Amino acid sequence: MSNHNSLPPRSPVTSAPASNPNGNQSKSGLVPTNNVTTNEGVTVRARIDPTLTVADVVRQLCVNLKIKGAPSDYALRDENNDLVTNDNLRKKIKAKLDLKLVNAPAKDAKEMKYVRENEFAHEFVNFDGVAQLVDIVFTSQGNILAHALMCISNLMELDYGWASLDDDFILRVVQVLSSLHSPINACRPATAILKKLVEADPTNAPGSQASSSTSGPVLVPGSVYRYGFAIVFEQMRKEPSLLETVVSRLGSADTGMAQNSMMLINSLLTHVSDLRWEEFISKMERLRVRRAVVRLMSQHTVEDLTSGILDFQANMLRVIYRKKSTPVDFETQPSQMADLNSIWNHSKLIEEVDENGQQLKWRKLGFDSEDIVMEFNDVGVLGLECLKRFVERDPDFSKVVLEQLSRPAERRCPIARASNEVVELLSEHWAIFAPGYSTSTTFQPFFLDFFKVHALATSFFLRMWSESGAASGDFVRVVALVRSQVKVALRSENVRAWHEVEHDLLECEYRAVRDRQMKELELEDDLLSKVPVRNLRAKIYxxxxxxxxxxxxxxxxxxxxxxxxxxxxxxxxxxxxxxxxxxxxxxxxxxxxxxxxxxxxxxxxxxxxxxxxxxxxxxxxxxxxxxxxxxxxxxxxxxxxxxxxxxxxxxxxxxxxxxxxxxxxxxxxxxxxxxxxxxxxxxxxxxxxxxxxxxxxxxxxxxGFVQALTEIGLKIKLLGVSSFIHLSGEMVDIPSGLTAGPPPPNLDFFFSPLI
The missing domain is CATH 2.30.29.30 (Pleckstrin-homology domain (PH domain)/Phosphotyrosine-binding domain (PTB))
Incomplete structure (x- = not known):
């Protein structure tokens, strides 16, 4: 190969082959300044005028080397893959660094859009493109980082080619997303990548049901379905500020950023593992994510956010249901014992013994017994948390307790029992019957403030008890009053203001509530308010x-x-x-x-x-x-x-x-x-x-279909009950709850067949 020293001497960029075909070095009198390697692997020595701009250098290299395409499609990078700019060109020439003539960032950005197409992606993966992108993610900032993340995000729309992404990469994406200095165009694809990794759980792999066993789904070698919540959250825990940053971006003026943040939060809530459930949910509660979504409801003007908000409501329904169906366990859950101690400390009461020498502690707060685990049996951890927040919200709670204890025993309002009953009423109102089932088609800001509504409704319960002069046998009657008022206060919650709810529960008069409830009773069957019937409704729903x-x-x-x-x-x-x-x-x-x-x-x-x-x-x-x-x-x-x-x-x-x-x-x-x-x-x-x-x-x-089927199914079931009552000629009182009796003292018994 002949030398190119015949180029005009005025040319500020001259070049020659790195070696001749025989492997001998050129005997040219020109001293090589830099080695420049092209995309085709050809290396030449070039003398570059350091006073030129990078664009001029690239243009003349393309001309001298007869490279096809527009010079604007190319750029220079050094041996460390750093981009050569007008600011550092002189320094790199002086250091005689090896240079590479590569695609310009703008051209790479255009080509990245094709990576989601199967043919392009297949070739891209075969040529180790994913590893190169990962390297760029670790070594770049700004727009280059954003382009690389976007390319990986596009690739992840396919179900192959990205199984090599490891924990270090996930941590790097987490760091990008948690940094307040990261540009928005990098945060958006970073959010999408984490969401996809969370959802790439082995249980979501095609055919996972068929290949799963008692030990869980089988990991297929090379499958991208090898990540999931546990793997991603483990890296998220190394950046404590990540979730706080994601929640704060729900209020971003950039709609795309707010939307991506909402989708990531929903994905985490949907796929959270049992092992990290309590830790993750507690963290989200501390960050007040529900309040952030409520603000988004009142501020949003873009319809694109509606679906994400409804998804969040459905996820919160799952969270509330899980808390309600999780039994309290004070022996193994220190946080629950701390909540219980907080309730007792706020009451400022002293533990005593009753006339029978038995412990007298929790009955002072209005529980039916001292078996505190059994008392929360129907409302679970949710009931405990609601009572704790109710107690802590009222600075005069100890005075309220003492006022009740000063009354005759039959006139005392059972505060703790009332709190649990309000949890049941709100669960019934918002159809918290089972995980994953939500028929709300509108925003529910009051539901997202569940604990605040509970506190207001419980205070209303105590007030109705006092104003109606209720006694211990009137508990069910007061429950009916509260149920009626809750429906009124929480009606049309997607358009009502919060102060209207407070007015309905804090300032309404007993007589007005009672008169309205009596009219409602004329149209309703009291049977429907019984706990067994409510449970049946939940099952049919x-x-x-x-x-x-x-x-x-x-x-x-x-x-x-x-x-x-x-x-x-x-x-x-x-x-x-x-x-x-x-x-x-x-x-x-x-x-x-x-x-x-x-x-x-x-x-x-x-x-x-x-x-x-x-x-x-x-x-x-x-x-x-x-x-x-x-x-x-x-x-x-x-x-x-x-x-x-x-x-x-x-x-x-x-x-x-x-x-x-x-x-x-x-x-x-x-x-x-x-x-x-x-x-x-x-x-x-x-x-x-x-x-x-x-x-x-x-x-x-x-x-409407779901609600209609529920009502029809419930009435059909109740027809069987009413037919039995009619045929027997008796009025059977359906209890509000059933208590299991003591177990048999020995094994000398048998089950009688039903007739």
Missing amino acids: KESYEFVRQQRIQCLLQGAWFVIAVPGDSPMSRDSRRPNKPWRFMRLDNGLRYLHYVDSAMKFPVRSGLEDLPERIEIAAIVEIATGQCLLPPNVLHHSDLPPASPLGPSPLSFSLLAAHDEGGIRSLADQIAPDQSRWADWTDGLNMLRKDSGHVASKETA
């Missing part, structure tokens, strides 16, 4: 929800035709966005992982299976189902298969499948309009119920 969920998913499996919608936020005219193929058929696969579809110029008979549906959308990629934001295209405005709609405004039957955007925001995977209200409810709620991090429904139709 769960069954009804699951029935409707399965029905919705069956609709998705059958498939349906939709009209391809026009996004309503585009500045272009609608005529210019007219789709060439206005019809779309969508169907869910049997594995419940992909939504397959085809776009067509006209409807046609779609065969069973997926052969006619070449395109697909991964369910896991859908982060939100947005509704009522798209327009009907002009070429189908008057089609007979569609309901009448305004040609100017968004269609109420439209829905969009949204995923994370390349820049960290939200992008639409598909926009379509349902032919009728029923089909719209089937698909929007079916897709919401199918998502891993969501348990809420979006339509009043679905919520």
Whole structure:
């Protein structure tokens, strides 16, 4: 290979091959300044004028080396992979560092968008692209770091190629996200990466149910489903400020950042492990994440945040239910014993013995016995926490207790028992019957302030007891009063102000509450307020929800035709966005992982299976189902298969499948309009119920179905009870609770068969 020393002497950048074909060094009189290596692996020696800009150096290198493409697509990096800039060019030339002619950051950013495509990703992974990206994440800052994180986030939309991400990488992402100095364009993909890692649990792997055993799901070598909450949270614990930073970003002016933070919080709440459940939930409570979401409810103006807030409400319902169904265990849970001691210390009472020589302590606070574990049997840890917060909220609690103890025994209000009963009433009001089931279609700010509502309602209970002159036998009657007022105070909570709730519970008069409750009793059956009937309702509610969920998913499996919608936020005219193929058929696969579809110029008979549906959308990629934001295209405005709609405004039957955007925001995977209200409810709620991090429904139709099935099922069950009462000719009193008797003293017994 001949030398290139024949270049014009005026050229500020001259170059020659690193060696000739025989391996001998060039005998040129020019002294080589730097070695420059191209993307093709060719190394040349170049004398570079240090007074030039980097852009001029790159341009002349491209000309001299006959490199194809625009010079702006290339940049220089040194042997440490640091970018060469105008500020450090002279220093690197003087140090005779080896340089590399590489893709410019802007070009890399453009190419990164293709990494989610299977063909590109396959080649990218085979050429060790993931390891190179990880190296960039560890060594870069600013925009370069953001581009690398975005590329990894895009790659993680596929279910292969990123199983090599280790604990050090996760910790690095955690550090990026927790730093207040990290730019937003780096924090957004970092948030998405952590969310995906949390959800990449072995139990979520395709076919995990079939491959799981008693010891848990089997880890497949090379599978990306090898992470999960436990692995991610272990690295999060090394950066104590992370969760605080994520919660604070819920109030970010950047909607994409707020949305990503909400999605990460929901993912953590959905997948939290049993081992770290109490630690994680306690941390979130200390950070007042519920209050942050309530503020978001009152401030938000972007519909894209609605689904995340409803998901959060559903997750909080799971948290409350778990607390309520978790028995207190003072022997193994020091925090619970500390709560119990706090309650006692705030009462400022002294433990005594009664006339029978038995301990007299907890009965002073209004429990029925001294068996404190049994007293919290129905309300669990939630009841203990509610009583503790009620006690600590009232600075005059000790005076309240002493005032009750000064009364005759039969006139004392059992404070602790009242607190537990209010927990039951609120659980009934907000349908906290089972984990993962929520039929609320609107914001519930009062529910997110559960403990504050409990404190107000318990104070109301004590006031009604005093103002009504109640005695020990009137407990059920006062409960009925409180139930009636709770319904009034918490009505329409998505539009009512908090001060109205306080007014209804703090300032209402006993006579007004009693008169209204008497009118309600004329229309209601007292049987429905009995604890066994309430428990039966909870069981039937769960069954009804699951029935409707399965029905919705069956609709998705059958498939349906939709009209391809026009996004309503585009500045272009609608005529210019007219789709060439206005019809779309969508169907869910049997594995419940992909939504397959085809776009067509006209409807046609779609065969069973997926052969006619070449395109697909991964369910896991859908982060939100947005509704009522798209327009009907002009070429189908008057089609007979569609309901009448305004040609100017968004269609109420439209829905969009949204995923994370390349820049960290939200992008639409598909926009379509349902032919009728029923089909719209089937698909929007079916897709919401199918998502891993969501348990809420979006339509009043679905919520109404669940409630109607619950009421019908309850009445059918109660018909059997009433028929038995009628045939026996007796009025059977259904107790408010059942207490198990003592166990048999020996084994000399048998079970009599039922007749």
